[in-house]
Amino acid sequence: MYSKVKLTKMDKPWHLHACWLLVLLHLTSLPTEAQPQSNPKPNHNNNNKNMANEVEFSRRLAIFSINVYNQVSLLKPQENVVFSPFSIQTCAAMARLGAKKETAEELDRGLGLVSSDTKEIAESFHQVLATYEKSEILRIANKIFVMKGYTLREDFNKLLTEQFLSSAENLDFAQNTQAANTINQWAEQKTNHLIKNLIDPSVLSADSRLVLVNAIHFKGNWVHQFDAKATHPEPFYLNDVDSINVPMMNVKENFGYAELPELDATALHLPYKDSDLSMLIILPNSKTGLPQLEEKLRSTQLSEITKKLYQTKVVVKLPKFKAEFEMELTNVFQKLGMTRIFSDNANFSGMLESPEAMKVSAIIHKAFIEVNEQGTEAAAATGLVARTKRAIVSLTEPVKFSADHPFTYALVHQTKLPLFWGSVRQLDASSDTCPTSSLDHDEL
Missing domain, CATH: 2.30.39.10 (Alpha-1-antitrypsin, domain 1)
Structure with missing residues (x-):
């Protein structure tokens, strides 16, 4: 991790930080029937196909980036904008792994994912996440917080752990202040103390079941510094x-x-x-x-x-410029055709061992950027x-x-x-x- 000394203003000519938060709330005490897992064919891609997949992944993320940027710009036409499309797409893709039927189809289209197969989706993100796993310049971290007493489905947890390099932690969301503090401390630490208070305790309750978080921190020196x-x-x-x-x-x-x-x-x-x-x-x-x-x-x-x-x-x-940006992305996702995830018809039955009816209650994104001469x-x-x-x-x-x-x-x-x-x-x-x-x- 970066020390405070390394992150003084003079040592970070460029630094960007983003956190993305997806909260899934329990809707009813009635369990829903778990959907059968698909059995995709084994992946026998050769190197050429892997390269082609990387190109397609980049192309689709670029389209998603423009789509989000356009919606945000329309909402705030006079303001400076900074966000991480990769952070947003990564966290939403984690949720997609547990989505079923029409909910999964909407996310596939709206996020512009490379496949409708969960294993192929996870692998496409893994290629990027693994590239920067040990990087000193760009840090990407994923985390899933699970309501105390609940367990993730084995196949869902395996994809998150192995492909998204994530880990799960149980929290008692009924103790919303304490739970929010735990989540916020994780996000703050992963962004070197520059993204604070990501989630307000009021977002959490005894009905909360899952919170998925992605954090990105970038610190880089220019090849050609500005004197x-x-x-x-x-x-x-x-x-x-x-x-x-x-x-x-x-x-x-x-x-x-x-x-x-x-x-x-x-x-x-x-x-x-x-x-x-x-x-x-x-x-x-x-x-x-x-x-x-x-x-x-x-x-x-x-x-x-x-x-x-x-x-x-x-x-x-x-x-020289510095900007902070904070947004709740529900309207943006809905404009991009992802409406079911917020409704009572949402289907996230692939997440928990004891599936319950859940929907997305909030999508919160924070980002920070600073540009100066140093390098x-x-x-x-x-x-x-x-x-x-x-x-x-x-x-x-x-x-x-x-x-x-x-x-x-x-x-x-x-x-x-x-x-x-x-x-x-x-x-x-x-x-x-x-x-x-x-x-x-x-x-x-």
Whole structure:
């Protein structure tokens, strides 16, 4: 785990944290009949098929990311957004493993899962989770809390333990304050004390049966650091007329860059040291073009953008910013066609040894992001850039990438799998932080 010393502000040029919480509540004392488990055929995928599955998994997660981003942006069109689509999808997929019939089918469609087979779903997430199991840069943790006196079904628990690298812990949800403290302490520890009070005790009761939680923490240094001496107050345009002065970072280095005329935008790829993780910024050409860009992104694959990146010298201007985001995702899930999980018709009979009628009562997501100049100049990660995109040396004048107006960004794994997604619409002129944004909800 990271020490407090390592997580001082100067040591975390980039850090993102997300927690995702799914609470399943008991509806009735009448047990429901357990559905028979399917017996999928053994998986004999070869390496080529595994690679194809990874590509498809990334493609589907990118679509899900855009779908969630669009819904959140519509709800809060004037606010900065940051969330982890991978965290959200991972936790919901854990619940999907215990869903049956129409409930399972809705989740398969709404989440964009690679298969309707539980073993194949679990394996698709395992490939990513296992990659970062021992990473010092990106930490992903899953946990399931179970009501005292209840036991998970063996096949459900096995998939969570072996494939989602999760563990189960019994809690007495009737003691809601104590139970909430236990859950919150776990989430806080997994995010290095930066996500606090994830769940309010009022969310829990004697009727609660399961709480599934996913936590992500990222800490990375830029391959090419921004010299703090080159950071100066410069305008950030809120529209064509109005602007505010913010701390603007500056650097000139070789980066992945792309012009995207079909999106009326440009893209910049900023890699992290000793990692296959990077930041992708998509900047509209117009100062007021973010809404139009967001509309076009709904029908644009992330891979269509990243495959156009090429290496060239770029003069970069990027504002320092920090944002916190908190949302209750019930409305978002319903807009994406996942309504049954919240209704009395929900079927999660594959979770408990003694199945009971359960439904989702709350979907809570918290995320945090900070960007500043800090990092190291070591160039070990430049090999990643050469491996994932065309290596073209520019002999002309460097291109300019000035993020001096609203833009969207993603933290991506191997340039194609979005782990975090966000947007910067406004900045605080009095500091280097973004105002906190939240979606109103009743649960917190």
